[in-house]
Amino acid sequence: MTKTILITGASSGLGAGMAREFASKGYNLAICARRLERLEQLQQELQQQYGIKVVARSLDVTDYDQVFSVFKAFQQDFTQIDRIIVNAGIGNGRRIGKGNFEINRATAETNFISALAQCEAAMEIFRAQNSGHLVVMSSMSAMRGLPKHLSTYAASKAAVAHLAEGIRAELLNSPIKVSTIFPGYIRTELNEGAKHLPFEIDEKTGAKLLVKAIEKQPAKAYVPQWPWLPLGLAMKVLPLRLVNKLNG
Numbered sequence: 001m002t003k004t005i006l007i008t009g010a011s012s013g014l015g016a017g018m019a020r021e022f023a024s025k026g027y028n029l030a031i032c033a034r035r036l037e038r039l040e041q042l043q044q045e046l047q048q049q050y051g052i053k054v055v056a057r058s059l060d061v062t063d064y065d066q067v068f069s070v071f072k073a074f075q076q077d078f079t080q081i082d083r084i085i086v087n088a089g090i091g092n093g094r095r096i097g098k099g100n101f102e103i104n105r106a107t108a109e110t111n112f113i114s115a116l117a118q119c120e121a122a123m124e125i126f127r128a129q130n131s132g133h134l135v136v137m138s139s140m141s142a143m144r145g146l147p148k149h150l151s152t153y154a155a156s157k158a159a160v161a162h163l164a165e166g167i168r169a170e171l172l173n174s175p176i177k178v179s180t181i182f183p184g185y186i187r188t189e190l191n192e193g194a195k196h197l198p199f200e201i202d203e204k205t206g207a208k209l210l211v212k213a214i215e216k217q218p219a220k221a222y223v224p225q226w227p228w229l230p231l232g233l234a235m236k237v238l239p240l241r242l243v244n245k246l247n248g
Contacts, residue, residue, distance in 0.1 A: 003027055003082040003083070004027065004028040004078040004081050005083040005085065006029075006031075006032070006074055008032055008118060010032060010042065010087070011031075012035070013188035014183070014206060014207055015033065015088070017203055017206065017207025018087070022211060023049070024050060025211075026050070028052050028078060029046065029054045030081065031056050032057045033088065034058065034059065034060050036057075042056070043056040055074060057073060061117065062113075062114050064114070064117040067114070067118055071125060080131075081132065082132060082133065083134075084122040084125070084126075086119060086135065086137060087137045088114065088118070091153060092107045093152045094152075095149060107156060108152055115136065119134065119167060130174075130175055133177045133178075133179065135179045135214055136161070138180050138183075139182060140185075140228055141153060142161045143158075143243075161180050161182070165180060168180075179218050179221065184231075185197035185200040186203060186205075187206075201224060231246070
């Protein structure tokens, strides 16, 4: 039976890129994001090119009731969901104490509380099935507290990484797998305004490497593995002034 993958934040960037990669491998797809028009274009493209089943639904992940209802609707569409990728997030952030609480609050809420809602909805489905693969997208910025506009973003990505690890700790000896993915700098719409991104790779390469990592169902993965696996270990112990330099 063809397996089904649900991807949030799939209208652009790495979400859309991963959808294309998984479609090329023959998976059916449940894709959701705020921008339904973009999703429907992607849906048409993938169905025509690969002959798979793709269902697209509008979803604002900050509408928590909608998260649960959309995930359940997808489950009814496909009967079984084999993998859910908690990908939706935002890259905004401002320096703390500069009068931008609302921007930082929205970043924290979207990247953590909304991810919690998605994990809750996903795990309800997987517990009922007694199978599934939960994939949570964190970031290399989760390794340490970061300065300036990255402070809230890094904190939110650290929180979601700990959430995923906590879920995995409960399910170590079960048929349900949980993976935390730590991408390095991948150039997408989310960060197109940034001038300098250390060790950056392009969106298509990033999506391909993410899918390759996810398919292995790891406990955690650094993408790309080089240089981010050794850098991730180093970031945890380096003095803050050196970590600051690494993150521009």
